Amino acid sequence: ITDTFDRIESTEKEIDAFLTLNKENALKKAEEIDEKGITSEKLLAGIPISVKDNIVTKDMRTTAGSKMLENFVSVYDAAVIEKMSEAGLINVGKVNLDEFAMGGTTENSYFKPTKNAWDQTKVPGGSSGGSAASVASGQVPASIGSDTGGSIRQPAAFNGIVGMKPTYGRVSRYGLIAFASSLDQIGPLTRTVKDNALILNAISGHDPKDSTSAKLAVPDFTANLTGDIKGMKIAVPEEYLKDGVAPDVCQAVQEAIKTFESLGAIVEQVSLPHTKYGVAAYYIISSAEASSNLQRFDGIRYGYRSPEAKSLEDVYVMSRSEGFGPEVKRRIMLGTFSLSEGSYDAHFKKASQARTLIRQDFDHVFSEYDLIIGPTTPTVAYGFGEIVDDPVAMYMADVLTVPSNFAGLPGMSVPCGFSEGLPIGLQLLGKHFDEDTMYRAAYAFE
Ligand code: GLN
Numbered sequence: 231i232t233d234t235f236d237r238i239e240s241t242e243k244e245i246d247a248f249l250t251l252n253k254e255n256a257l258k259k260a261e262e263i264d265e266k267g268i269t270s271e272k273l274l275a276g277i278p279i280s281v282k283d284n285i286v287t288k289d290m291r292t293t294a295g296s297k298m299l300e301n302f303v304s305v306y307d308a309a310v311i312e313k314m315s316e317a318g319l320i321n322v323g324k325v326n327l328d329e330f331a332m333g334g335t336t337e338n339s340y341f342k343p344t345k346n347a348w349d350q351t352k353v354p355g356g357s358s359g360g361s362a363a364s365v366a367s368g369q370v371p372a373s374i375g376s377d378t379g380g381s382i383r384q385p386a387a388f389n390g391i392v393g394m395k396p397t398y399g400r401v402s403r404y405g406l407i408a409f410a411s412s413l414d415q416i417g418p419l420t421r422t423v424k425d426n427a428l429i430l431n432a433i434s435g436h437d438p439k440d441s442t443s444a445k446l447a448v449p450d451f452t453a454n455l456t457g458d459i460k461g462m463k464i465a466v467p468e469e470y471l472k473d474g475v476a477p478d479v480c481q482a483v484q485e486a487i488k489t490f491e492s493l494g495a496i497v498e499q500v501s502l503p504h505t506k507y508g509v510a511a512y513y514i515i516s517s518a519e520a521s522s523n524l525q526r527f528d529g530i531r532y533g534y535r536s537p538e539a540k541s542l543e544d545v546y547v548m549s550r551s552e553g554f555g556p557e558v559k560r561r562i563m564l565g566t567f568s569l570s571e572g573s574y575d576a577h578f579k580k581a582s583q584a585r586t587l588i589r590q591d592f593d594h595v596f597s598e599y600d601l602i603i604g605p606t607t608p609t610v611a612y613g614f615g616e617i618v619d620d621p622v623a624m625y626m627a628d629v630l631t632v633p634s635n636f637a638g639l640p641g642m643s644v645p646c647g648f649s650e651g652l653p654i655g656l657q658l659l660g661k662h663f664d665e666d667t668m669y670r671a672a673y674a675f676e
Pocket residue numbers: 331332333334356357376377378379380381382409516628
């Protein structure tokens with residue numbers, strides 16, 4: 231753990247992944263573990279891990295990347311924090327994100343932009359950009375992120391690491407600051423597939439405090455990491471390799487397909503015809519849910535209160551105007567608009583119908599195949615400022631990741647090549663609660 235903090239200190243100037251370090255507590259925990267010794271049930275004891283700063287911790291502030299929560303300290307630990315601690319994992323600190331997890335570059339953080347681990351002139355992706363950069367730069371072997379429309383998989387792809395968004399319901403979201411509750415899911419980012427499976431083992435399982443958490447036994451996700459995937463049926467959606475996807479990315483995915491075939495998998499092309507409605511529907515539904523979830527930040531119950539406020543109305547209006555950044559405000563406006571009388575039918579209801587069609591596309595493919603593969607993102611990492619000021623371009627880049635959140639399906643990104651020195655991610659999508667097959671395939675591919 232001492233080495234970890236040395237490493238963080240020496241690399242942080244270039245990476246800027248951390249918002250808060252947990253040095254004192256982490257060292258204390260490490261000493262306790264040293265005294266007790268590591269038992270076989272506590273395989274992960276003493277391993278350092280970073281945590282996205284939208285997951286609440288009672289020992290450290292939780293900012294959600296926002297001025298609104300700059301000095302907020304939770305009175306309880308999120309369920310995943312408790313699980314991590316039971317497994318002996320040591321939380322070394324909280325890492326940067328786009329404000330309230332809204333974004334794909336980590337440039338929407340109120341505090342600072344994090345840098346890509348491979349090239350410090352490029353973004354790390356987002357919103358779990360701090361998580362991905364802290365792992366890829368070797369600061370920590372693992373991080374916990376959250377994914378509403380790609381926020382684990384896209385930064386994993388941009389940093390050349392492994393990121394898993396488990397099935398909706400697999401990991402408790404108790405203590406995750408809600409963005410869009412019907413889509414949010416917590417999952418691990420790591421350097422290898424096996425590490426990822428080990429961390430998911432530790433954080434999964436039913437939690438009565440999260441009503442959407444599934445009452446299902448958690449298999450050992452490392453049990454089938456044999457390298458054998460003979461006969462596995464893999465689908466490649468034609469829509470995932472269309473124009474808009476960079477040629478180098480397409481080529482890397484084609485190479486990956488060949489690798490899967492050489493490992494004995496059966497790879498066939500399929501269609502997910504409603505993919506094209508995904509982004510539009512996602513930004514309506516996720517913003518609608520966000521506009522509701524973010525009502526609690528009213529200057530009274532949590533966080534920032536404008537010092538200039540003179541009346542109750544002022545407290546609400548000024549605290550929210552000063553406390554939220556531009557992207558968060560944009561989404562609250564979009565969400566409130568699409569839920570309002572007069573636009574509900576044309577926008578929110580239509581988006582919900584599109585969501586159903588997208589789910590049905592997946593049901594159809596998964597009735598015949600074990601796995602879907604394609605690119606995680608249409609391009610490799612962008613430069614700073616290159617895309618963030620063009621919200622629509624930014625939103626369109628989520629075309630390949632949002633559909634699986636709509637369906638609650640598990641999605642994973644594993645490294646599959648480079649384009650001009652920047653990593654490319656291969657996306658694997660699995661059936662509900664079948665992360666096991668994804669890990670098996672990813673391990674054989676890795
Ligand atoms: N980029 C997407 C968005 O901005 C995804 C965010 C996420 O998964 N948290 O909404």
